[in-house]
């Protein structure tokens with residue numbers, strides 16, 4: 001354990017935080033101009049910071065003695081590597097976008113698991129962004145910080161991600177899911193309180209080993225873009241569910257056809273889920289989760305055995321619905337269960353994992369939490 005004071009030998013000017021997320025439904029739809037429905041988690045990344053007047057940013061994190069330093073003036077994509085590429089990328093995009101940030105000492109702490117598909121990258125970018133801006137008293141709309149964080153991840157880190165994770169980290173509110181329409185760039189806060197209905201949203205990290213996540217993500221995105229171009233639309237969002245069969249008949253590539261079917265049906269499932277939540281019918285959202293998982297497994301082909309076993313076991317234990325959440329190829333599942341069955345559902349998954357020789361899964365609290373803010 002270390003602290004800002006131990007590492008930098010001075011007192012901080014303030015501390016800022018940004019949370020991770022789980023997406024309730026709407027997977028791999030964001031980069032298709034679609035709809036998503038994430039909640040922010042209580043797990044978050046904090047950045048404790050002080051301003052410096054020499055144009056240098058120094059970053060350190062809990063558990064690491066090393067301090068990594070870079071000069072704001074000489075930042076270019078690729079110039080800072082390892083985990084510090086995220087704070088460097090955020091500093092770079094803020095400067096490129098004309099924000100008068102200056103040098104800083106940044107101490108990063110986290111209770112958000114990395115590599116679990118809970119968007120720790122977006123949380124680190126957003127926490128760094130609000131800290132660097134906050135140190136200079138610069139006020140920026142949260143959705144704009146999210147957009148800058150996405151640009152940093154796309155252009156500095158080199159990951160072709162969509163805008164869902166950053167928006168969740170910046171714009172979620174406690175007790176709500178964030179209904180985000182990417183094409184319209186509009187957000188609506190949807191009350192989400194499973195406990196009030198006697199329900200629990202289980203979030204289970206299946207601890208699957210990393211399997212070529214980045215390349216597969218880029219390949220899915222490319223496939224969607226190729227299909228949109230072949231269909232003569234700006235993005236797959238433009239294909240209505242009623243026109244899906246016609247669109248599929250115009251595509252020659254079977255893989256592209258299945259990718260398109262996932263995206264178009266998934267966007268429709270988000271709309272159905274939101275309508276059911278508005279109508280107070282949360283239990284009826286369960287089957288949409290399960291249909292989403294089947295689509296991600298069979299058409300989008302981004303599940304792994306751990307995710308499928310966890311979902312199948314949750315359903316066999318009586319879950320109302322379950323699905324993988326996030327980018328895929330590992331990470332977490334969510335399962336909507338009667339609260340009275342939450343413990344036995346998790347135990348059933350633990351047993352199934354032991355039987356399959358998988359790593360031991362862990363569960364997280366899924367309390368819908370607020371987006372990024374100043375801590376002190």
Ligand code: GAF
Pocket residue numbers: 023026027028029030031119161162163164165326327328
């Ligand atoms: C990852 C990406 F970062 C998001 O933009 C989104 O595409 C998600 O995978 C899949 O829905 O988290």
